[in-house]
Amino acid sequence: MTETIHRRRIEVLADEPLIPAIIRLAAEAGITHYTLLPTLGGAGAHGRWRDDQLSGATAKVMLLAVTSADHAAAFIDRLAPLLESHHLMLLSGDVEVVRGGKFD
């Protein structure tokens, strides 16, 4: 049976203009590998939102990263104070990966 290794999965949903800065925070926390996913729309505390390619101000992008527990904790520490003011959504969970070296 193939051995798997424990890692942390981090997902951050943010307005598109904020993504470059969030990527910078991730890099400061040691996370340099990630995937950006576009979104179609949703609803939250401030009402419904849709994909917005016109102004880009309210288009939301999901940043997905799988990394070590230490890097994940460092990233969460940097993002936590900004969740409310920057309207971010942060999810963190456990995953199992096969090639642990790819997800440091």
Added chain:
Amino acid sequence: MAIDALFQPVVLFFLLGALAAFARSDLAVPEAVAKFISLYLMMSIGLRGGGEVAETGFTHDMLLAGGAGLGLSFLLPLPAFALLRGFAGLDRTNAAAVAAHYGSVSVVTFATGSEIFRHAGMAPAGYMVAVVALMETPAIITGLLLARAQGGDTLASRGGLFHETFLNGSVILLIGSFLIGLVAGKEGLAPIAPVFDVPFRGMLCIFLLDMGLIAARRLMDRRALTVRTVALALLLPAVNGTLGVVLGVELGLDAGSAAALGILAGSASYIAVPAVMRLALPAADPGLYLGMSLAVTFPFNLTLGISYYGWLAAHLWPLIRG
């Protein structure tokens, strides 16, 4: 001279989009198509303006219009900020973010108004395109100063803010296309006129159909607007637009250019400024500033404002300059 903007196809397509959205139709213009048309419109406006200035040369009127535009963009956010704080009861951050939108410009409102004025024999001078590009940014600076944005409460680095403010796509495309039109001249632009000149109105119709859908859906989706903010979203363009027209006529611009200056003063940004505000003032509610500029002011300008600015310029010009 009556300018019946309401009966022009470009405005009627906007109304069609709005009605479809209110009726909860599934009508949609693909996002990439709308983005493409947005780029096309800016390139066409820039090329046309540059080509016209290549014919007329740099004139005293052009310098006056540029100076007026810069001044309006820097200063219009100030009374807007005071009204948003005092009358609408907004906090400092939201008032500053909204005020910045009303000092900046809507390129699409300018494009639509220019087409309508051209149709009515009152085409604005080519250099007004350069004024559009000049007026995009100063209001952002004023807005940030009003908010007293500190480095600590934003994710954005100073470099990132500078980049977004001065090097955003709209400014680059407008100024770049204007310079290309200037260098190429009317002769150089003739071979590409079938792409950038002839289809312009039709493309504008499709774009405004999408704008109608977006504006109406934003009005239905968001809860950030109040009666007072809606009132200001109607009052600010009317007052600012009047100021722009009067200033243009007083400076001696032709009636079409004075009307265009009124459009620029009375319009509010919903492309360049929202992205900067999202980065620089993350605590400001985008539902509020986009709701006001896109869902209220833009439809007002399209249906009533453009006609009013044109009528005012046409009637004021002979009184003051005649």
